Amino acid sequence: MTDTRTGGRILVDQLVTQGCNRLFTVPGESFLAVLDALHDAPEIETIVCRQEGGVTFMAAADGAMIQQPGIAFVTRGPGATNASIGVHVAMQDSIPMILFIGDVARGDRDREGFQEVDLPAMFAPLSKWSTRIEDAARIPEYIARAYSVAMSGRPGPVVIALPEDMLCDEVEALDRPKINAPAQPLCPDAMIALTDLLADATDPIAIIGGAGWTPKARDHFQQFAENIGLPVAAAFRRQDAIANDSSVYAGNLGYGPNPKLIERVKNADLVLAVGARLGEATTDGFTLITPDHPGQTLVHVHPDPNELDHIYRTDLPICADMNEFAESAALWDHDLLSFDAGAQAHAEWLEWSTPRPSGAMLDLGQCVATMRDTLSLDSIICNGAGNFSGWWHRYWHYGQMPSQLAPTAGAMGYGVPAAVAAALRHPERTVIAVAGDGDFLMNGQELATAAQYGCNMLVIIVDNSTYGTIRMHQEREYPTRLSGTDLKNPDFALFGKSFGAWTVTVEKTEEFAPALAEAMQHKGIKLLHLKTDIEQIAASGVTVSGLRNK
Structure with a gap:
């Protein structure tokens, strides 16, 4: 197509050509021309999120599942800095992703304008390629290159700044065909x-x-x-x-x-x-x-x-x-x-992955065993960072690929956004977000996104009222000298209900199986609030008292 179009229209047309059928965003005034073009692009589902970190976590998880770049749009300044965590995850996890960031107008650059950041410089060490499009006629060239870079060799993220006035320019542009990732032949x-x-x-x-x-x-x-x-x-x-x-x-x-x-x-x-x-x-x-x-x-x-x-x-x-x-x-x-x-x-x-009773009031190993007996092997387990994840790493038996969405970068707050992306991409499969209490509250607001788009997903919150991983290291290095790791938590079951979720609080091992069984009878969001003892601090059997007595 070579007719006159706005930069925003040209950009959306390129995404359609490249096969993008879903993108994630928190809308910003800096890319209104893109949002306007998406209004007339039924091929692309626009998922509106609640925080830019959730946007890029979802895009990274989507890219991991589809083996194509996950697509994210955020605005400059606060939007870009919030979104940076997902770029870091995509880079360290070798996941194809493209983050588009609305930028200040070209004529206002270098005046420290409203929310201005040198975006290519900021993202250069976090991404495979970071750039800015100055000429709307070159958008097809940049998008084709972005897809190629994101998928070639070691996959990873590309970040593209979009000056807001450039997106409004009306120009002629020659579309580029769909990019296929080049493959290195085997010798x-x-x-x-x-x-x-x-x-x-x-x-x-x-x-x-x-x-x-x-x-x-x-x-x-x-x-x-x-x-x-x-x-x-x-x-x-x-x-x-x-x-x-x-x-x-x-x-x-x-x-x-x-x-x-x-x-x-x-x-x-x-x-x-x-x-x-x-x-x-x-x-x-x-x-x-x-x-x-x-x-x-x-x-x-x-x-x-x-x-x-x-x-x-x-x-x-x-x-x-x-x-x-x-x-x-x-x-x-x-x-x-x-x-x-x-x-x-x-x-x-x-032998190692077979749970044995630990004597804890709420035995997470036995909970995972119950999940294995109850849920399908093609279930997708999504988690962020924290000691809580160790029980699933050790005892859950993962099925078909993809069935594990977890950041190798060790980012907290990944599990719920990843589960939203998985529930949208695979509505026929069981999707579980597993989160610690500290981990959950970093992106728990994305339950609103799950509710808005009718996601069918199970959320399990492991609540021991502390930043458990740091507490474990603290007990090892500075025993009895606790500092900065205690948490005062909300009632997570009530929190989940505010988003329309079916919820229950579980405090004993014998309560978990019936709670899980009932949860799986419900559609939409199901949330199990598991209240655990800080003494059981790691799936390896390490206990707080054991660390102190060393």
Whole structure:
């Protein structure tokens, strides 16, 4: 199309061409021309949120689910700074996302105008690419490039500032066609080299999940690993990267992992990392696998060449599309490869992920076991950051991909917005937001968004009246000297009711099963307020009294 259009109209037309069917926003006067164009774009559902952090969390979660850029619009200044947390999550989680920010008019720049921020400079270290569009005629060029950058190599966020006067300009512009992410072809010699290394190994292990990981890659890699008996561990908060009932699934790395899995990784003579960056959480501060990993061979498969040898000395770097690598691995002739460790590692994980009574008045491990018995395996678990999440990381068995939406960046307040995005994207599936009390109140207002759009979702709030993770570290480092971690909470059940949710408060283990069963009989938002004892501070069995007595 080359007829005369406003910049706002051109921008929306490009989003439609690129396949965007949903975006998230808090409206701002700085991009009224875009909002006006969306009025005539039924192809795109506009989800109006209550805070810009919720906007970008939802867009990041949507991008993780659709493997295409999640789309967010916010205004300048306060809107941009609020939205920055979701950009940080998208970058550290390797999620494609595009954040559009309404900006001051071009003629007013550098006068510290109303809410003015140098947006490209602010977001440069947080994103793959941050820029500003000065000429409305070039909007198709910028949008095409934004989609390409967001999806190429290691996926990530792009931030584009939109001067409000530019969006009102009426110009002719030539539309660009839909962008398909370029795929790095797999070198056949790399598969031969990998096979030779595996043939020489006695105790190999794979660590998977991350950039470019898809359901297709998951299925093919699982087939490959099961064929040769290769133990497979999931990187931090990538537990749906392989079916948890796979005969070779060894569990997850990160915070509070199975000690037997830790020993298995330490004793491995070959580590095959596929998609994972081997970041700080997955490697326990770069100590589980050290950057130089003496005595271990590292094969690192990643879609972005910039990640290979970036931190880790890599014995065999393979730059490839995850789908192509996994499919080639599944089809490769590995008749001479066979390991017993896969079945052993899976048995160890089954033992580790089986809850046993803790004696707590409200035993979260038993609650998760009840959820496993009650809810479908294709349920989507969404959570932010905090010790509360450890019970689900350890005891929940994740099903199809996507079934885990959790920020590897460790951002609080992610669970409820992510659940809204998941409920909208997958209305046929059970969606659960799990949040701690401190975590929930960072974005609990997005229950209003869930209510507005008729989301069907279960919210579980774990309330121990403290910032539990910080309290745990405090008890370890400065025992009996509490400072800054106590919380005075509202009645979360009443809070949920104010948004039209069905709610109940649970204080004992035996109350959880009937409460869950009744909750699942209701449509819309269901909220379970779980009041727990601070003594039970971590799923690993660590207690407050135990920390103090060390």
